[in-house]
Amino acid sequence: MPQLAETQREFRRAIVEHDTAAIVSELVGGRDPKTRLAIHQRNYEKSLVNALLTKFPATHWLVGSACLTEAARRFIKIRPPRAPCIAEYGEDFPAFLATTPVAQRVPYMNWLAELEWHVGKVAISIAFPALTLGDLTALDPSKLSQAMLTFQPGVHYLKTPWPVDQLLELYVTEAAPEQFQLAPADICLQIRGARGEYQFRHMTPVEFEFRKSLQRGRTVGDAAEMALDIDAVFDPGQAFTCLMTEGLVTAIA
Amino acid sequence: MIPSSCSHAPIGAGIGLRLPHLAEIVATPSVVFSTKSSKRSWLEIHPENFLANPHATELLLEARRDFPVSVHTVGVSIGSAGGIDRGHLRRLRSLIDRVDPFLVSGHLAWSTHESEFLNDLLPLPFDEEALHLVAAHIDEVQDALGRPYLIENPSSYVGFAGSTMTEVEFLSELVARTGCRLLCDVSNIYLSAHNMGYDARQYLDQLPAGAIGEFHLGGFTPEEDEAQEIVLVDTHAAAIAQPAWDLYAYAVERIGLRPTLIEWDNDIPELATLVAQAARADEIVSNVFAQRHQLLEVGLAAVG
Numbered sequence: 001m002p003q004l005a006e007t008q009r010e011f012r013r014a015i016v017e018h019d020t021a022a023i024v025s026e027l028v029g030g031r032d033p034k035t036r037l038a039i040h041q042r043n044y045e046k047s048l049v050n051a052l053l054t055k056f057p058a059t060h061w062l063v064g065s066a067c068l069t070e071a072a073r074r075f076i077k078i079r080p081p082r083a084p085c086i087a088e089y090g091e092d093f094p095a096f097l098a099t100t101p102v103a104q105r106v107p108y109m110n111w112l113a114e115l116e117w118h119v120g121k122v123a124i125s126i127a128f129p130a131l132t133l134g135d136l137t138a139l140d141p142s143k144l145s146q147a148m149l150t151f152q153p154g155v156h157y158l159k160t161p162w163p164v165d166q167l168l169e170l171y172v173t174e175a176a177p178e179q180f181q182l183a184p185a186d187i188c189l190q191i192r193g194a195r196g197e198y199q200f201r202h203m204t205p206v207e208f209e210f211r212k213s214l215q216r217g218r219t220v221g222d223a224a225e226m227a228l229d230i231d232a233v234f235d236p237g238q239a240f241t242c243l244m245t246e247g248l249v250t251a252i253a
Numbered sequence: 254m255i256p257s258s259c260s261h262a263p264i265g266a267g268i269g270l271r272l273p274h275l276a277e278i279v280a281t282p283s284v285v286f287s288t289k290s291s292k293r294s295w296l297e298i299h300p301e302n303f304l305a306n307p308h309a310t311e312l313l314l315e316a317r318r319d320f321p322v323s324v325h326t327v328g329v330s331i332g333s334a335g336g337i338d339r340g341h342l343r344r345l346r347s348l349i350d351r352v353d354p355f356l357v358s359g360h361l362a363w364s365t366h367e368s369e370f371l372n373d374l375l376p377l378p379f380d381e382e383a384l385h386l387v388a389a390h391i392d393e394v395q396d397a398l399g400r401p402y403l404i405e406n407p408s409s410y411v412g413f414a415g416s417t418m419t420e421v422e423f424l425s426e427l428v429a430r431t432g433c434r435l436l437c438d439v440s441n442i443y444l445s446a447h448n449m450g451y452d453a454r455q456y457l458d459q460l461p462a463g464a465i466g467e468f469h470l471g472g473f474t475p476e477e478d479e480a481q482e483i484v485l486v487d488t489h490a491a492a493i494a495q496p497a498w499d500l501y502a503y504a505v506e507r508i509g510l511r512p513t514l515i516e517w518d519n520d521i522p523e524l525a526t527l528v529a530q531a532a533r534a535d536e537i538v539s540n541v542f543a544q545r546h547q548l549l550e551v552g553l554a555a556v557g
Contacts, residue, residue: 004382005334007413011375012366026378029411029449031480036410036448038479039486043373051372080369084328084341087305124306153307195308 015044016080048076051086052093055120058171059113063102071100087124091117108162108182115164115191118156122193125154130247139252145221149214149243150251154194157212163187165200192248206231210239211248262355262466263321266513266534267295268527270322272302275312277524282319284524294531295321297514298352301328304344314351323356323467323512324349325436328370331390331404332363332377342397349398356467356512358403358436359394361387361424378413379423388430395433403466405436408473408487409445420445421459428464435460437511438469439504440497444485453500462508470501470534471516490519493530498537505541513538 010023014037027033052072053060060068075096081089094113103109130152139147163185170176188208190201203211210227214220224236243249268285270278278285278296285294296316303310316322328341349357362374377383394402404427406420418426427433437460446453472491478484493501493515501513515530 003415004378004386007378008334008363008366008375012369012371015371015373015375016369026413026415027411028414029409030478030482030484032478033411035478035480035482036484039410039476039484040373040375044371047372081372082368082370084330084338084364084370085301085305086372087302124308126307126311195311 015040016077045073045076048081048086048089049073052076052090055090056093056113056116058116058168059097059109061171062112062167063106063109067102071097071102074100093117108164108167108184111160111162112164112167115158115160115168115189118158118191119168119193119198122154122156122191123196123198125152125194127152127154127194127247128250131244131249131252133241133244136244136252145219145224147220147252148217149220149249150253151215151248152192152194152250154192154198155215155248156191157208157215158189158191159186159205159208160189161186165189165202204231206234207239210234210236211243214243262512263295264510264512265294266515266531266538267297267321267323268524268531269325269514269516269518270296270298270313270316271518271521272306272309273521274524274527275309275316278320279312279315282316285320285528294528295323295355295512297323297325297516299327300324300345300348301326303348310348310351317352322352322354323358323514324352324354325405325514326357326359327374328364329359329394330363330365330370331359331394332361332375332383332387333365333390334363334386335365335367337390337393337397338365339397342394346398349400354400356403357398357400358405358467360405361407361427374407376407376409376411376413379416379418379420380413381417384418384423384426384430388427391427391431391433395431401434401466403434403436405438405469406441407445408438408441409449410484410486412449419459421456425459425461428461433464434466435464436467436469437465437504437508438471439501440469440471440473440493441487443494443497443500444473444487447483447485454503457500457504457507460508465508465511468501468504468511468513469516470497470513470530471518473497488519489516492526493533498533501534502537502541505538506545510538510542 007026014020014023018041020034020037024034029036049069049072053068075093094110094117097103097113098110161184162182188203188205190203192199206227209230210223213223213226227234227236303313360374363377364371364373364375391402406424424435442453442456446456470493471489472493473485474488474491475483476486513534515527517527
């Protein structure tokens, strides 16, 4: 193996795992290069922990700094970033939080983090001109069932076993009461946003699955059939019309 | 073919455009215009802050209508033994083509090991193996981006016992082998000289002046380490320190006028503070050239 590759392997081990044994003898600088190496160890830890705390502010508020910082420290050791855009780092942090001891006491913590991740993504999106019902007149009606839709990029769907949108609302409005009862309840959310704004919409499970499957690339016909399997009185025509009037669709193919 | 020079480069000092200031700059571009001179200011971005943020990119393109922009990459990892992330280069190219910057630059450092991005600018040994690798990577980056790529001297806390050349020799050899240009971070020179025990002015004297396309100035933080030594840490979280301003004046005198950037990435202050730091850089340049002019006049008078 070329020497540089081996040097970088050992340097990485010193930075991420704090195992400096192999690299420190190669280094010079100051009275003790090991203390200088600690600057890089701190840079790595501090920058990524801060990135996670900044990305999940409501979760930070919910469980406190010490708790989330400790979780973030453990997370960055086992799952360093995979790409140079730190804005994209942390997608699997909510799932990691679910495995931490705090999740036993605060079982909705990871779901709040999951919701925050989606809110963060939609809020930096931009909205494109939406198709209207009028645009569909050019489409052969017999082909509609085979059509696939492109959604606005700032539309996400999330099903959670806790109404964590209520918690996020408390955090954002700084309106936390003395006591707040959060009871488990399955909720289906559409999270829509663009250019710094976002909004939630609670949906019925069938409407949620219809939209989510369309967003994932299923045809209108397939999504309608799937929805009708869930709820026989579901009205695909009306649901489709709602999608269009809400401005969620940017292209049909 | 990569063009060897950068046209339309602004003359005055610019500021690093960070996300908290983006909306303000778009709404009121005049806050960044220098009040002391007619020179238009300019902005430098870290593209990695924009690649995954369509809204910020939209605002950046609005700001671009009012300001020249340079692109300073922080994630290219030019010194990674495992190679350059070509997917990242493709994303950079796409943004760069939209922004049309007057300069594109990055660091003499490595950040990526295998598939992990370590989010820091890590040091390289200065030897033939690293030189060969970095030179090949510069060619690859310049080809992929379709533009010249300036290499910035690092801020150093440690070096490698096995280095066979100095940092300046390494940078000069990169210039000779690739035709790349250099980004001279004056604060990094001061900081590294302090931390590694060499002479900052001598370092500047030895740099190939003609290859330098930009200056950087950033704040650093003195820290006492466990060995009870004061180490200067490149935090970009403070105003430019006086010794760095002094070294900047020396650099301008020695190398000449170059676009100069004020960097501030942590504990980001109000925009007015950055603009004031940029104005100070402009003032230093004016003083250096006024002195030079004065000396010239004195010399001409003596001859006459």
